[in-house]
Amino acid sequence: MENIKRPHKDAEELGAVVRGVLNDIKQRGDKAIKEYEQKFDKVSLDSLKVTDEEIEEAEKLVSKELKDALVLAHDNISKFHSSQKFESKKVETCKGVTCWQKSVAIEKVGLYVPGGTAPLFSTVLMLATPAKIAGCKEIVLCSPPNKEGKLHPAILVAAKIAGVNNIFKIGGVQAIGAMAYGSESVPKVSKIFGPGNQYVMAAKQEVSLHDVAIDMPAGPSEVAIVADETANPVFVASDFLSQAEHGVDSQAVLVTTSKDLMKQVEDEIQRQLALLPRKEITEQALKWSKLIYVETIEQAMELINEYAPEHLILAVKDYMKVADMVINAGSVFLGNYSCESAGDYASGTNHTLPTSGYAKAYSGVNLDSFCRKITFQELTAEGVKSIGPTVAIMAENELLDAHKNAMTFRMNN
């Protein structure tokens, strides 16, 4: 699509740097990790693992107000993700041939929680809660320490609420390497989840080629808002800006059937922007953002489905009808009261979602992301009779005689 261009990514150029760090960690383990922590996070660490004492200390540093908020958010995330539990169903496809799927948790998962300008404790809840519900046996969490060698207390409290205590003070590429290969301190995992900067993304892609699975590829965050004349311009502008404040490469797009609304939103964005502490970041992101007028909701949804937004707000009168027209999106927010920040924090849906158009092929993180569906089949002697000849003929025609034998020996038994 020509008219909604996403910010440029240059992840490819980071490849060499990232591969160098990863190889070093693969070879030298903890020693290398500590050196990179010194280099990138400017901190000298004796031990990488967060101690029980540090978690207790963190609990004292977090206000009751925030703790209560974390508990409520965790409750809602738990409710929604628990409802995603898979129920196995046995199917007799032919007489004597029974097949079923069983959902089994991935044994060892790694969660990455970025540090940086803001402590993303909400991401701890979004990743650790479903991992725990799925039943993952080993849940490792890595997050970069500050210069005093501490993690933000709210990150530790969120981890405690979610029931995770295998926490390491490791950030960036070195965290991804530690979880992908394992080290003296850090257990090797089978799948790595979580957002991060370009280096973290590049590292996740690199390790996903050979060593572990990852949740999804990622790019800068984005929102698309479809609004008609019934939308509230103050709300729309606030949703627009709440996306833009994420980072200079975030993107917000409004597609509206109302020229009046578009004008009001434009004015309202300027009014609200002036009052934001993150005004400068937000202003830069607004350069990537767009307000687009279209004549019909159908045209709006065509544009949206081509763009495949991470977040989609449908601030339109008949939002349930328009919801049925959604083909490509990560998470959808319906009506005037469903702001993106509801889902970012506390409604119960996950906020780890496909960006950069990946919503065309990927789901956001959900309970399934922490499980595999293993198939089982049980054939009786009668089952062999039902499908034996079919298997034998197909195997023969694929020139695979041993495959045929495996069935005919059973048929002739």
Next chain:
Amino acid sequence: MENIKRPHKDAEELGAVVRGVLNDIKQRGDKAIKEYEQKFDKVSLDSLKVTDEEIEEAEKLVSKELKDALVLAHDNISKFHSSQKFESKKVETCKGVTCWQKSVAIEKVGLYVPGGTAPLFSTVLMLATPAKIAGCKEIVLCSPPNKEGKLHPAILVAAKIAGVNNIFKIGGVQAIGAMAYGSESVPKVSKIFGPGNQYVMAAKQEVSLHDVAIDMPAGPSEVAIVADETANPVFVASDFLSQAEHGVDSQAVLVTTSKDLMKQVEDEIQRQLALLPRKEITEQALKWSKLIYVETIEQAMELINEYAPEHLILAVKDYMKVADMVINAGSVFLGNYSCESAGDYASGTNHTLPTSGYAKAYSGVNLDSFCRKITFQELTAEGVKSIGPTVAIMAENELLDAHKNAMTFRMNN
């Protein structure tokens, strides 16, 4: 695990070659594809798309026996994959906050079916059937033509039975490039499925970094068999060999609690091997294969879960009990009558499965592989009251004021 080493992969070294071909196809489309078809498949093609006439002609060339077999296999695969349909469930996580998932088909998918020594028409059924059930709108199938510029008739008939008619005579890296980038003839897709040789695998990984999703990474096929004294050595040997005949880098592993059985299987393998047409390939693969004696089923399953086999046959007395001990496997075959070839062709389960230990993190192909779960949420004014303060506090503590505003403006409305 030291004692079950998998065959070596050297996919990395193919990277440069593969990237060259992919870039060329990205730039020059059909023209480049045809040149590579000439170079690699030794065929000069005027048109890449299979015509309706070619499909009709193929129908005449396939025996009724094989056609009937394809229909039965398709029926079973349909039944099992249809049973995987997702039912949306609305959850009120808090008063006025309703969340749900909706499963939506990926619009455009690409299926790759290898050519080579055997025509893998079974793979057509395994990929096209669930794609069709999921409701994918555009299903593209690529397979390498022979030197006469034809696809194997059984591949075309299988595609017809599965309801796919967007078929292209393109093999190898050029097929993956065509589907990832699109060309004058071939539609661009969002996700590519299917097995292939090392070049195809490397191409899939390469395009998955930036352009499309792929089903899963892949390596050579493999089976692990757990057997006790109740197993039938003739059956076990035939399963062992049916894996080994796939290719020189295939791997079969027997883990047994019975020394008698192990000896009998060893002898039986030699006896059956002597009669196989693909004896030479099979013999080479046997070099990678192993028969391992352990004292208990628990030890066997520990070994198995560490190895994480693509296929796992449980030829043991209490197979339902042992099935509960499976943590890492792609597809599991229970008891003496459930041979791997049942699932390879016609029982209904999918045969596109995670190899190389990827079963620790990946599921095999199933209906979900062709869908995304999009989350929806609807907040009422009451919902804003329920979670508004929580969202506001969390946003404030993450230093994201515009996120907070989006909620507080609604709370104050």
